Amino acid sequence: MNIVIKKMETDAEIKGKAYVHWKSWQEAYSGIVDQRYLDSLTLDKCEKIAFRRTDNVIIAKDGDSVIGFVGFGKYRNDELENAGEVFAIYILSQYYGKGIGYRLMQTALSELADHSKIAVWVLKENTKAIRFYERCGYRFDGREQIIELGSPVVAARMVLER
Template sequence: MDYIIKPMQTVDEIDGKGYVHYKSWQETYAGLIDAEYLKNMTEEKCKAIAHKWRDNILVAKDGDKVIGFVGYGKYRDDTLSACGEVYAIYVLADYYGQKVGYELMNAAFEKLATYKHIAVWVLKGNERAIKFYEGYGFRFDGTEQEIKLGTSNTELRMIYERG
């Protein structure tokens, strides 16, 4: 399959990112987070989020269709200095196993080249994501945080250290 990875720029790409966000949440988090919260995470809400936060987003496209995205930047708080972060990475299930996530991660790492460490937070129980991050070289550092997704959920921090 031929796909490209590029900075998110056009309205169609922003809307496509919103759709991938919505669809990926439905595919990934059913059974992991509160069903009512997930039901209320509509495509319209995800598109509104995509239009609000447009910086540091790369999209993977198959033709004109956005099939995945990654958001990245400086680590969100001061607990880790000089650390980058992958804020989110999602790929449509139809494209699993085709290295789209791997190539999105590579592209984000290029953008985060000045950081020795890169962090990612993963929902406890999201085994597919954990396996992906571990395969890429991330390791758990023992840090957890509680987040509210309708009910309380635990996120685990993973860190990648450049050689």
Template sequence: MKIREARIEDAEKIAIVHVDSWQSTYKGFISESYLSNLSVEKRTKSWLWTFENLNVHEKIFVAEDMPGNIVGFSCGGRSRNDEFDHDGELYAIYLLKDYQRLGLGKKLLNSVTESLKDNGYSSMMLWVLKDNPSVEFYKLQGGQIIGQKEITIGGDSLDELAIGWDRI
């Protein structure tokens, strides 16, 4: 397994992981109709746009298995939130179900953290759905719950937690 910085050519494979992860992780608390309508094609277009419009200090990383298949990704950069004092943000981190609990999540998280530190950021936060089992992972990595808000996904009202690290 290895972690590397993503390239635009990885967009479709990242999209596959993104859709698969949503469908397996959020099953049961995001509507089935919303999850079943997620499209790799639409997600690929979104990732291509993201690669072409990366802001300064924004980085995307991928986790690859031994044959070189992308099995996870993470991305982050400057915080997009004004309500917290954290200057960096983990925008997303997803792994295929079969590759969870192998240490790759921590490596993907650390890749974003190191990139932020290298670019002068000193703290980090993220948003995660309250019912996502990953909340415990973030707490184990030293994150603290710093806020909460309600969001709507596919017509469902869901609670989202802000988790922060005052120092990275």
């Protein structure tokens, strides 16, 4: 296994990112997000999203296959001063526990070096993701929001301060 971490560049890589997005949602959010919502999130929808959002995406590849990605940028509102945000980080489940998510996160954090805080929103029931973010140095800051994913779910903000 020779994992390469790189910027997403080609149409094939964008399609690979879309597959990881779709497959990861099916795996990670089963039992957390309303199954009807997960069923409505098709690979085609994920491809349309992926082709619209190509900036600031780093992928992990195993050979020619995209097996993970992280999307990041400036925090989406002015609530946190000088903050960046990790919008999404997903890895195919068969690659869990191999340090790939950590490598993706560290690459994103390097790209966000000008920001003193980095935020991420996580579903409160997603305990695996919470443990991952905690290992990366993120801590809950008390901010929560209810989002609609077929039914209401609670997302909590975690922040890494540097």
